[in-house]
Amino acid sequence: MSLADRVRGPVLAPADPDYDAERTGFQAAYQHRPALIVGATGPADVRSAVEYAAGRGLPVAVQATGHGLAVAADGGVLVNTARMSGVRVDPVARTAWVQAGVRWERVIHEAAGYGLAPLSGSAPDVGVVGYTLGGGLGLLSREYGYTADHVRAVEIVTADGRERRVDAECDPDLFWALRGAGANFGVVTALEIDLVPVSTLYGGGLYFAGELVPDVLAAWSEWTATVPDELTSGVGLVPYPDLPMVPEPLRGRYVAHVRIAYTGAVQDGERLVAPLRALGPRLIDTLGEMPYTESGSITADPTMPHGYYGTNAMLSELPSSLATSVLELTGPDAPVPCVVQLNHLGGALSRRPSVPSAIAHRDASYLLRALTVVDGPGPSEARSAPGRLADAVAPWTLGRSPNFVLGESSTVEQVRTCYHPDDYARLAALKATYDGANLFRLNQNIPPSAN
Numbered sequence: 001m002s003l004a005d006r007v008r009g010p011v012l013a014p015a016d017p018d019y020d021a022e023r024t025g026f027q028a029a030y031q032h033r034p035a036l037i038v039g040a041t042g043p044a045d046v047r048s049a050v051e052y053a054a055g056r057g058l059p060v061a062v063q064a065t066g067h068g069l070a071v072a073a074d075g076g077v078l079v080n081t082a083r084m085s086g087v088r089v090d091p092v093a094r095t096a097w098v099q100a101g102v103r104w105e106r107v108i109h110e111a112a113g114y115g116l117a118p119l120s121g122s123a124p125d126v127g128v129v130g131y132t133l134g135g136g137l138g139l140l141s142r143e144y145g146y147t148a149d150h151v152r153a154v155e156i157v158t159a160d161g162r163e164r165r166v167d168a169e170c171d172p173d174l175f176w177a178l179r180g181a182g183a184n185f186g187v188v189t190a191l192e193i194d195l196v197p198v199s200t201l202y203g204g205g206l207y208f209a210g211e212l213v214p215d216v217l218a219a220w221s222e223w224t225a226t227v228p229d230e231l232t233s234g235v236g237l238v239p240y241p242d243l244p245m246v247p248e249p250l251r252g253r254y255v256a257h258v259r260i261a262y263t264g265a266v267q268d269g270e271r272l273v274a275p276l277r278a279l280g281p282r283l284i285d286t287l288g289e290m291p292y293t294e295s296g297s298i299t300a301d302p303t304m305p306h307g308y309y310g311t312n313a314m315l316s317e318l319p320s321s322l323a324t325s326v327l328e329l330t331g332p333d334a335p336v337p338c339v340v341q342l343n344h345l346g347g348a349l350s351r352r353p354s355v356p357s358a359i360a361h362r363d364a365s366y367l368l369r370a371l372t373v374v375d376g377p378g379p380s381e382a383r384s385a386p387g388r389l390a391d392a393v394a395p396w397t398l399g400r401s402p403n404f405v406l407g408e409s410s411t412v413e414q415v416r417t418c419y420h421p422d423d424y425a426r427l428a429a430l431k432a433t434y435d436g437a438n439l440f441r442l443n444q445n446i447p448p449s450a451n
């Protein structure tokens with residue numbers, strides 16, 4: 001029986017007219033070019049695809065939305081999970097069962113009906129499963145911790161073609177590994193995740209003119225030491241293009257954008273942000289009460305597919321030289337436009353969850369990300385700017401976060417820095433147990449250990 005006969009969804013080869021649409025995702029610079037694509041409709045299709053690939057020694061790539069493509073498939077089998085769109089909310093248990101193709105916006109919508117919210121991130125169009133397998137740093141992270149620490153169960157097809165439901169009791173080692181290094185161990189078909197009782201937020205953004213970048217970074221850095229865990233914040237340093245879709249006050253300007261999500265009372269939120277507002281005039285000030293369903297407006301990430309490359313660093317502290325480094329290397333006069341983002345960590349992110357996971361660097365105080373627009377894989381001048389900023393903060397860098405390891409930076413050595421050395425050895429040993437042939441290597445890969 002051919003693979004197409006065993007799979008309910010489409011099975012596409014490069015000559016098929018729908019091949020390009022099926023392989024294309026949000027990331028435009030790195031694109032999968034597999035020998036076959038399986039448009040999976042459920043776990044049975046995933047199992048058939050994995051068995052087919054394993055039988056022929058072909059690598060398996062997985063794509064839900066294409067936001068996090070780390071290593072593009074060149075040959076092999078791509079499992080596109082976008083059709084796996086089931087969501088079930090249990091308002092009593094405060095959980096959601098979410099299939100592999102679902103984006104956060106769907107879970108946010110379904111949970112909101114019960115006054116609940118998922119631990120989603122800045123962009124509602126990111127996929128739930130890819131985001132969570134790499135840790136998941138969300139808008140409410142300082143209060144609740146990493147999204148991966150709020151996974152109750154993982155449904156997965158492993159390299160041996162077995163469908164498993166893995167949780168803290170059943171296969172605890174694999175459960176530990178899946179939450180932080182998950183893509184290495186199979187194709188996840190669904191997750192059961194916690195929901196939290198949040199329906200509204202005090203949040204939004206303060207947009208300051210680029211001249212204030214040193215003041216904003218210095219003030220935000222001091223201020224983060226004073227805020228409660230219920231307040232999660234970040235800063236984006238963004239060169240806005242001079243385009244009609246950009247709000248007029250930001251058009252063509254280099255901007256410092258402070259992003260806030262606070263689950264306490266509105267009056268307390270107003271009081272907490274007063275020192276930031278006092279920094280100077282805002283180009284735009286969107287802070288106020290909002291339903292969680294509008295939380296995507298806080299960071300206002302781009303929604304149009306484009307090519308991008310970037311790197312990240314988990315920092316012990318913000319160096320006093322940061323503003324100078326950012327402006328010199330990635331500022332408004334940089335040879336290529338760069339976006340730098342800082343996230344305040346700590347709070348629940350620094351606490352170990354009751355069921356341990358593979359997530360590392362819980363002692364980091366900030367995450368720095370540097371991104372630039374690129375039009376394809378391979379070397380280009382653009383790639384060096386984020387790397388130079390990462391070099392400048394190296395003395396304060398504890399390691400990397402897997403969710404933001406992209407493209408050429410997705411080397412074995414870089415991925416190793418995402419984990420504590422002991423955990424990395426344990427992950428490599430588990431990889432040898434569950435995927436000794438490294439079928440699942442088109443990701444932030446951890447090669448199986450030799451013994």
Ligand SMILES: Cc1cc2nc3c(=O)[nH]c(=O)nc-3n(C[C@H](O)[C@H](O)[C@H](O)COP(=O)(O)OP(=O)(O)OC[C@H]3O[C@@H](n4cnc5c(N)ncnc54)[C@H](O)[C@@H]3O)c2cc1C
Pocket residue numbers: 025062063064065066067068069070071081100120121122123125126127128129130131132133134135136137138182183184186187188189301302403404442443444
């Ligand atoms: C605009 C933007 C905003 C972001 N915001 C945040 C944020 O706030 N917090 C955060 O933590 N991250 C954030 N990210 C990073 C994001 O979480 C990762 O890129 C994540 O991998 C995206 O998952 P995806 O399914 O959307 O993308 P895809 O490219 O479809 O998948 C990414 C990778 O995840 C793995 N994967 C996906 N589905 C499965 C599956 N079913 N089984 C096994 N492996 C799978 C595969 O390795 C795949 O290559 C953001 C990324 C972008 C582009």
